[in-house]
Structures are given as structure tokens and as C-alpha cells.
Amino acid sequence: MGCEPLTGGRRELVHVHDLEVSLGGRTVLTGVDFRIAEGEFVGLIGTNGSGKTTLLRSILGLQATAAGEVVVAGREGRRGGPVGYVPQRVAFDHDVPVRVADFVALGVDGTRLGLARRGRGVHERVEEVLASLELGGLAARRIGALSGGEQQRVLMAHALASRPRLLLLDEPLANLDLPRVHETIALLDRVRRAEGVAVVLSAHEIGPLVPVMDRVVYIAQGRVACGTTAEVVRPEVLSALYGHHVDVLNVHGRVVVVEGEPGDPGAHPEVVVR
Amino acid sequence: MHWLVEPGFWSNPVVRTALVLGAVVAVVSAVVGVVVVVRGQSFAGHALTDVAMAGGAGASLVGASPLVGFLLAGIVGGGSIEAAGAERVRDRDVATGVVLGAAAGLTALFLYFVSSSTSATGSTQSVLFGSVFTVSPSVVPLSVVVAVVTLVTLLGVRRPLLLSSLSPELAAARGVRPRVMGLTFVLVLAASVALSALVIGAILSTALLVGPASAALRVARGLVGATLGAIVAGVAAVELGIVLSYDSFYWNAAHRSVPVSACVVAVVLVEVAGSTAWSRWRRGRG
Amino acid sequence: MFEPFMANAWLAGTLVAVVSGAVGLFVVLRHSAFAAHAIPNGAFAGAAGATLVGTSPLLGLVVFAVGSALGVAALGRRRNDVVTALALVTMLALGAALLAASGAYEPAIDALLFGEVLGVSRGEVVALALLVVGAGVVLALVFRPLLYASLSEEVAAARGAAVRAIDATFLVLVAVTAALAVPVVGALLTFALTVGPPAAARMLARRPGRALALAAALSLACVWAAIASAYLSGWPIGFFVGAYAAGEYVVARAASSWREGRARP
Incomplete structure (x- = not known):
């Protein structure tokens, strides 16, 4: 159901096949199966603790898997593929003697x-990628002295520096206010077109992503459903995923996913779609 | 009892002082140690031992009681580590390291003065590696007083202290002042390090602080159980270490006994290894 | 102080300073202060063991320091403060027991713990130089991946850096540094030298390469000044190493606070 890439003609970049992951004896993901094509923008949607980070780490080859396989650009389960990774947070020391440009360059030749x-090519690439993320003015600043939002942009520049074919971002919108959320998404969409890179972005809110997203990978109860927003965010699909009844409500033009029967005191909105 | 202790053990006054002092020190170290392990402050605890070492060396230079030297240095050093590392938590290990290095340097200087100004030998051995057999009985009353004050203080602040260890934000919201808590605990830690430095030497006192506590935390469920377990493990380690060291005098023809501190550390290691094996085995079954 | 009998002291001190400055920068960047404190104590036990057996102290130092480093590396991600603390104390207790068994006299113990300007013989200087060259080559080779993994292990691993191997290599470098430094500045002061000057350099420099050079320079200044002071006063070198290392840190910290205060009026 919907787990094949939407756009025919584009080459397959990622194939997650029947993946199962256990953490400390608990099965976190099971039977996860989807593909991503070159240049796609995919939203990985789920509540906190649903296994989004684990799935991203599996694609990166950082996570030991119990079963199944992950193939990225034709290579199976190996780290260091043509993948850029933006973790949710990196705790840089305040006075670490590394400038923004140094850190972004490590994205190219750090291993x-x-x-x-460093050749001219590396320096030119660093300038280019900093400029495309509107960070040119910060190149000579110490990385630890930047604000959290600036550091996140730098992490994006760092991830893009090696010209990856896939960019994975873990909850990049979690700590931003709404105008910054829209600004960041627009920037990512611009960058993915300019660089021709596929983007997989995890989030617990689906709404802001709807305008740019090609497809949704919706994760709940350790399993996933994928397709377009219209295909996935429906009561039948999500109820099957959660294993019990789920409602999708339209409230004042916003879509609200409610877990549990109507009137159930335990019911609470799971995902809000604006 | 002859299979366990060599002749003259019980009738020896030096041994009796050692056993009493060892038990007192082991109890304090065990109780404070549980909090150290829970707060993840083993490095700070260890740094204080190096600072205490400088105090011990200074005391032996001016001829004061080593306990007083350990105690004063611990309080000064603990306060400065707390002050240096408080603003930037991520820098704490570096600040700790620098204070620790300076203290080790001072120790070197004091010990040099001791050996060059007096004819006394063995001050390095006794300050660093300790020997409970050389402690004079007159130190016992003061040690007991320090031990009681330390335990009472810790008992008094245990609730806010644990809360601020588990969640500084929550503690702050409840009106606990983290800096005051941090400083109080460092002082308690300094007193406990000073006491154990007396028995097994400044540099090895970390073993008595962290070892029994971590062994007990692996086996026991609650904090109270862990504290009681740590007390039992700590007292057993010290008393058994004293027996082993005393006996070792008769083990070889040259009559070179194994230092008490090395024996205590060995027993502590066996306890930690045993508790690790036990918790693995239990987890494997469960 | 430049008499022929001091030549070995100056040579050994210079070698020790450069290596511990460079390796120390990564100790500070990686927050490995506790491990860097534990490994010299392993070296101490090794030197004590060598005294007992009657072999070359340098051999004991290297074998035990590298052994401790590999032990710390094997603990890997499960490495924690409690285990490090216990390992550290075990090594010291072992060293004390071995020295007691060998009947070593007090100045020998003091030299191992607090350093001895004249602790290195001519033959050993050659061995030291070889070790320093080896450590330098390894450090140059892994410099970039080591820096990368020190900034963020997760990001570096995602890019394909072999973070476990990098960690083990780094700890072996710390071990070689300890083996070099223990006979000169002592087991308890080696740590001061690997943390103080590099921490100062980290605060003052803005770029990785310059931080490395500055760390080595500050460390060199610390050791040279300590050798000269020890020679002139007759006091133990360990005291001066500890004091000057702490002094550099305090001055750098004041300078960086002042600079930040100016940047944000």
C-alpha cells in the first residue's frame, strides 16, 4: 500500500525491507518496509518515542538490526554511504577551538x-554550502558560541557538504517557533532542488510539511504506513496501524488524529494536521 | 580461629585501634559513597583524595594530626572545585583536573620538605598509601566526632540532595538551591575522604568510597537497602583487609607484609567483581 | 643549569612536553580527563613491577600503560566513572604493594610519583625519542578523524569514521604519553601536564591546528620553566609542573572571560 515511490522514472535510493529492531529486549520496529526514490521529500511522522530516531539510525547503519535489510544507494547496511545526517542536537563545548567553516569542511574530509x-575544491564547496544555507556571515565564528538554531543550520551545511544523495534530519523542527518552522522547510525544499538530494525529515507534526512533502512514512506501534498524506491520514489506515480505533477529525480546517473511541476519557490527539 | 588470624592478633592494641577506626571509617565512606555513585561524582570524589593528600603532607610537615590536614585541605579543595566548575558544567572535569594537578604538586613539595627537614622516613608511604597500624589511638575520638557530624549532616539533607541529584530543575522548582546543595555535599565528601585517607591513605581512599557503594547498588533494589549493603561490604573490606595484612607478615620468610591499603583494595575489588557477576547472572535468568 | 649532566633532562622534558601538549588537547576535547588520570597510574604500577623484577622501568611503564589504555578502550561505551575510579585505585594499590615487596627505598617511590629531573638516562632518551616520533606519526595520521569524532561521535560514525578504532588509538596515545612523562614529571603530575596547558590552549585558539600548536607551546613553556625552577631551587619538579599548569589555565580563563566581556558590551 503506497510504499513504492510515487514518482515513476526516478531511481530507487533507499530500500528498507522487512526491518525489525530491538532495543534492550523490546521490539521497537517490526515489519518496516518502504522505498525512497532519488530527490524525494519524505516526512517520517510519529509521536515521541515511536521509533523515528531508531529508524533513521538504522538507515545510517548505526543501529544493529534484528531482521530485514536496509539498502542505501545499492549498498546494504554500511555506514559512510552518500548520506548526510543532522541529529536533533549536538552538545558542542562553548570554547571548542573549531570554527563553523572548519566543522563544515570535516563533513567533506573528516574521515x-x-x-x-585541504584543496581549493573543499574550501569552495564549504563557501558554497554555507551560502546556500544563508550562513556565510558565520563562517569564522566558533561553533560553540552559536545559538541552538544557528548550530542546527550549521549541522545541515555540514551534512550537505559531502554532496550526499540522501539527507536525514532528526526532528529539526522540534524547538522552532512557527515562522521559523516554515522558513526552515522552505529552505530545505530549495536546497533539495538545488542539490538534487532526497530528504527524510522526522517530525511529530505533519501539518507544516504538507506543502513540500512527496510522501508520508507514518510510524506507530513499531510499524509504518506510507503513501501520500491523503492516502495515509485516514481512519481505516491509522486504525489498522495502531491496532485499535483511531479517528481523523476535521476541526476548523485542521486535521486532528484522535486515539481511542469518541468519548473515551483516555482519548487524546496524537497528531495535529493544520 | 587460628586458621584465620595469626598469633597475637586480638591482644595487640595497635590492631584493636585499627579495627575500631576501620569500622567507623567504613560506615561513613559507604553511606557517602552511595550518594557519590548515584550523583555520578566519582571523579570529584577522587579529586578530593588528591587534594586531601596535599593536606596530609602539609600536616606531617608542621607536625599536626594528619586527620586535621586531610580535613582542611579537603574543605578548601572541594570548595574551589565547586566554585571553578559551577558556571560551566561541561568544563567541570577540566577544572577538577587542574585543581587536582596543583594539589599533587603541592604534595610533592611538602613531602620534599618533610624528608629534607626531618630525618623521618616513610611519610610518602603513610600519607599516600596509609597505614592504619601507625595511627595513634588519640585520633580515634576526633574521628568518631567527624564521622557522626558527617552522617548527621548527610541524613539531614538527604531528601533535597537526592532530588537535586535526580533532577536539578525539579529541585530548583521546589526551592532547593543547587549551589548550596552542591557545596554541602562536597563538604560531606571532604570529611569522608579525610577519614578514609587515615585508614588506607589519601590516594586509595576512592576505593573505599566508591567500591562498596557500587557493589551494593548492583545487588540491592532500594536506596536504603543499598546503603545498608554498602555498610556491610565496607566494614567487611576494612576488617578483612586488616586481618590479611597482619597475617601476611607470616607468609614469607622475609617478613615483608602486604600494606593494609592494598589488602583492603583487593577485598573491595572481589566484592565489586562478585556483585557484577551476581547481577549478570540474575539478569540472565530474569 | 646547562651543564652536560642536565642535557638528558632538557631533552627528555622537551619530548615529553610536546607530546603531552598535543595529545592533551584531545583529552580536553573528548572529556577524557578521568581516563587520562587513570592511565599514568597504570604506568606507575608498571614501573614498580619492573623495579621488583629488575627489568628496564621504561618497559614496565609502556607495557602497563598500554595495557591500562586497552582495558579502558575495551570497556567502550559501558565505560563509566565508577569502573575508571576502581581501575585507577587498583593500579595504585598494586604499585604500592609491588614497591613494598621489592623493598624500594623512599626516594625511588617519590621519583615515580612526583617526578625527577634526572630520572632519565642517556640510553632512555633515545628510546623516548623513538616513542615520540611514533606517537607524532600516529597523531598526524588520525588527526582529522580524531578531531571529527571528538566533536560528535555520532555524526562522525554516520559519515563512516571508525569511532571504536579511533577511541582505542587515542587511548594508546595517552598511554605512550604517560609512559614518557611518568619518569620525568611523575605519575601524579603527568595528568596536570596533559590537562592544564591544553585546556588553556582550547580557550585561546580559534582553529584546530593553532590550538594544537598552542597546546604544545604552552606545555613546553610549562616543562622548561619547571626544569629551570627545580634546578635553581632544588625543590621537586612535580611541584612546579602542577603550579605552572594551573597558572596557565587560570590566566587563559581570565583572558577568555575578559575577551567575551568585551565582545558583548
């Missing part, structure tokens, strides 16, 4: 052994 001088 290379030896002290060979």
Missing part, C-alpha cells in the same frame, strides 16, 4: 587519514 592540506 580521511593524514594531514594533507
Whole structure:
């Protein structure tokens, strides 16, 4: 159901096949199956603790899997593929002697052994990617002295520096106010078109992503459903996913997912779609 | 009892002082140690031992009681670590390290003065690695007073202290002042380090602080159970270590006994290894 | 103080300072202060063991320090403060027991713990130099991945950096540094040298390469000044290493606060 890439003709980039992951004896993900094509924008939607980060780490090859396989750009389960990763947070020390430009350059050659001088190409790429994320003015600043929002942009620039074909972002919108959310999404959409990179972005709110997103991977109870927003965010689909009845309500033009029977005191909105 | 202790053990006054002092110190270390492990402050605890070492060396230079030296240095050093690391928590390990290094340097200087100004030998051994057999009985009353004050203080602040260990924000919301708590605890820690430095030497007192507590935390469920377990483990380690060290004198022809502190550390290690194995085995079954 | 018998002291001090400054920068960046404190104590036990057996102290130092480092590395992600603390104390207790068993006299113990300007023989300087060259080559080789993994292990691992191997390599570098430094500045002061000057350099420099150079320079200044002071006063070198390292840190901290205060009026 909907788990094949929407747009025919584009090459397959990621294939997650029948994935199962256990953490500390608890099964976190099971039977997860979907594909992502080159250049797609995919929202990975689920509540806190639903396994979004675990799924991203599995795609990165950082997570030991119990069953199934993850193939990225034709290679199976290996780290260091053509993938850029933006974790939710990196705690940089306040006075770490590393400038923004140094850190972004490490995205290109950070795993290379030896002290060979950086070529012109690396410096030009760093300038280019900083400019495309509107960070040119921060290049010479110490990375630890930036604000949280600035650091997140720098992490994006760092992830893009190596010209990846896939960009994974873990909850990049979690701590932003609404105008900044829209600004960030618009920026990511621009960058993915300019760089030709597929984007997988995890979030617990689906609404702001609707205008740019090609498809949704909706995660609940350790399983996923995928397709377009209209295909996935429906009572039948989500009820099957949660394993019990779920309502999708239209309230003043916003879509609200409510878990449990109407009138059930335990019912609470799971996902809000604006 | 002859299979366990060599002749003259019980009738020896030095041994009796050692056993009493060892038990007092073990109880305080165990109780404070549980809080140290729960708060994740093993490094701070260890740094204080190095600071206390400087105090011990200074005391032996001016001829004061080593306990007083350990105690004063611990309080000054603990206060400065707390002050240096309080603004930037991520820098705390570096600040701790710098204070610790300076203290080790001072120790070197004091010990040098001791050995060059007096004909006394063995001050490095006794300050760093300790020997409970050389402690004079006159120190016992003061040690007991310090021990009681330390335990009463810890008991008094245990609730806000644990709350601020588990969640500083929650504690602050409830009106607990984290800096006051941090400072109070460092002082308690300094007193406990000073006491155990007396028995097994400044540099090894970390073993008595962290070892029995971490062993007990692995086995027991609640904090009260862990504290009681740590007391039992700590007292057992010290008393058994004293027996082993005393006996070791008769083990070889040269009559070179194994230092008490090394024996205590060995028993502590066995306890920690045993508790780790036990908790693995239990988890494997459950 | 530049008499022929001091030549070994200056040479050994210089070698020790450069390596501990450079490696120390990563100790500070990686928040590995506790491990960097524990490993020299392992070296101490090794030197004590070598005294007992009667082999070269340098051999004991290197074997035990590298052994401790690999032990710390094997604990990997489960590494925690309590285990480090116990390992550290065990090594010290072992060293004390071995020294007691060997009947070593007090100045020998003091030299191992607090350093000895004349603690290195001519033959050993050659061995030290070889170790320093080896450590330098390894550090140059892994510099970039090590820096990357120190900033964020997760991001570096996602890019394909072998973070476990990098961690083990780093700890072995710390061990080699400890083996070099323990006979000169002592087991208890080696740590001061690997943390103080590099922490100062981290606050003052803005770029990784310059921080590395500055850390080595500050460490060199600390050791040279300590050797000279120890020679002139006759006091133990350990005291001066501890005092100057702390002094550099305090001055750098004041300078960086002042600079930040100016930047934000």
C-alpha cells in the first residue's frame, strides 16, 4: 500500500525491507518496509518515542538490526554511504577551538587519514554550502558560541557538504517557533532542488510539511504506513496501524488524529494536521 | 580461629585501634559513597583524595594530626572545585583536573620538605598509601566526632540532595538551591575522604568510597537497602583487609607484609567483581 | 643549569612536553580527563613491577600503560566513572604493594610519583625519542578523524569514521604519553601536564591546528620553566609542573572571560 515511490522514472535510493529492531529486549520496529526514490521529500511522522530516531539510525547503519535489510544507494547496511545526517542536537563545548567553516569542511574530509592540506575544491564547496544555507556571515565564528538554531543550520551545511544523495534530519523542527518552522522547510525544499538530494525529515507534526512533502512514512506501534498524506491520514489506515480505533477529525480546517473511541476519557490527539 | 588470624592478633592494641577506626571509617565512606555513585561524582570524589593528600603532607610537615590536614585541605579543595566548575558544567572535569594537578604538586613539595627537614622516613608511604597500624589511638575520638557530624549532616539533607541529584530543575522548582546543595555535599565528601585517607591513605581512599557503594547498588533494589549493603561490604573490606595484612607478615620468610591499603583494595575489588557477576547472572535468568 | 649532566633532562622534558601538549588537547576535547588520570597510574604500577623484577622501568611503564589504555578502550561505551575510579585505585594499590615487596627505598617511590629531573638516562632518551616520533606519526595520521569524532561521535560514525578504532588509538596515545612523562614529571603530575596547558590552549585558539600548536607551546613553556625552577631551587619538579599548569589555565580563563566581556558590551 503506497510504499513504492510515487514518482515513476526516478531511481530507487533507499530500500528498507522487512526491518525489525530491538532495543534492550523490546521490539521497537517490526515489519518496516518502504522505498525512497532519488530527490524525494519524505516526512517520517510519529509521536515521541515511536521509533523515528531508531529508524533513521538504522538507515545510517548505526543501529544493529534484528531482521530485514536496509539498502542505501545499492549498498546494504554500511555506514559512510552518500548520506548526510543532522541529529536533533549536538552538545558542542562553548570554547571548542573549531570554527563553523572548519566543522563544515570535516563533513567533506573528516574521515580521511593524514594531514594533507585541504584543496581549493573543499574550501569552495564549504563557501558554497554555507551560502546556500544563508550562513556565510558565520563562517569564522566558533561553533560553540552559536545559538541552538544557528548550530542546527550549521549541522545541515555540514551534512550537505559531502554532496550526499540522501539527507536525514532528526526532528529539526522540534524547538522552532512557527515562522521559523516554515522558513526552515522552505529552505530545505530549495536546497533539495538545488542539490538534487532526497530528504527524510522526522517530525511529530505533519501539518507544516504538507506543502513540500512527496510522501508520508507514518510510524506507530513499531510499524509504518506510507503513501501520500491523503492516502495515509485516514481512519481505516491509522486504525489498522495502531491496532485499535483511531479517528481523523476535521476541526476548523485542521486535521486532528484522535486515539481511542469518541468519548473515551483516555482519548487524546496524537497528531495535529493544520 | 587460628586458621584465620595469626598469633597475637586480638591482644595487640595497635590492631584493636585499627579495627575500631576501620569500622567507623567504613560506615561513613559507604553511606557517602552511595550518594557519590548515584550523583555520578566519582571523579570529584577522587579529586578530593588528591587534594586531601596535599593536606596530609602539609600536616606531617608542621607536625599536626594528619586527620586535621586531610580535613582542611579537603574543605578548601572541594570548595574551589565547586566554585571553578559551577558556571560551566561541561568544563567541570577540566577544572577538577587542574585543581587536582596543583594539589599533587603541592604534595610533592611538602613531602620534599618533610624528608629534607626531618630525618623521618616513610611519610610518602603513610600519607599516600596509609597505614592504619601507625595511627595513634588519640585520633580515634576526633574521628568518631567527624564521622557522626558527617552522617548527621548527610541524613539531614538527604531528601533535597537526592532530588537535586535526580533532577536539578525539579529541585530548583521546589526551592532547593543547587549551589548550596552542591557545596554541602562536597563538604560531606571532604570529611569522608579525610577519614578514609587515615585508614588506607589519601590516594586509595576512592576505593573505599566508591567500591562498596557500587557493589551494593548492583545487588540491592532500594536506596536504603543499598546503603545498608554498602555498610556491610565496607566494614567487611576494612576488617578483612586488616586481618590479611597482619597475617601476611607470616607468609614469607622475609617478613615483608602486604600494606593494609592494598589488602583492603583487593577485598573491595572481589566484592565489586562478585556483585557484577551476581547481577549478570540474575539478569540472565530474569 | 646547562651543564652536560642536565642535557638528558632538557631533552627528555622537551619530548615529553610536546607530546603531552598535543595529545592533551584531545583529552580536553573528548572529556577524557578521568581516563587520562587513570592511565599514568597504570604506568606507575608498571614501573614498580619492573623495579621488583629488575627489568628496564621504561618497559614496565609502556607495557602497563598500554595495557591500562586497552582495558579502558575495551570497556567502550559501558565505560563509566565508577569502573575508571576502581581501575585507577587498583593500579595504585598494586604499585604500592609491588614497591613494598621489592623493598624500594623512599626516594625511588617519590621519583615515580612526583617526578625527577634526572630520572632519565642517556640510553632512555633515545628510546623516548623513538616513542615520540611514533606517537607524532600516529597523531598526524588520525588527526582529522580524531578531531571529527571528538566533536560528535555520532555524526562522525554516520559519515563512516571508525569511532571504536579511533577511541582505542587515542587511548594508546595517552598511554605512550604517560609512559614518557611518568619518569620525568611523575605519575601524579603527568595528568596536570596533559590537562592544564591544553585546556588553556582550547580557550585561546580559534582553529584546530593553532590550538594544537598552542597546546604544545604552552606545555613546553610549562616543562622548561619547571626544569629551570627545580634546578635553581632544588625543590621537586612535580611541584612546579602542577603550579605552572594551573597558572596557565587560570590566566587563559581570565583572558577568555575578559575577551567575551568585551565582545558583548
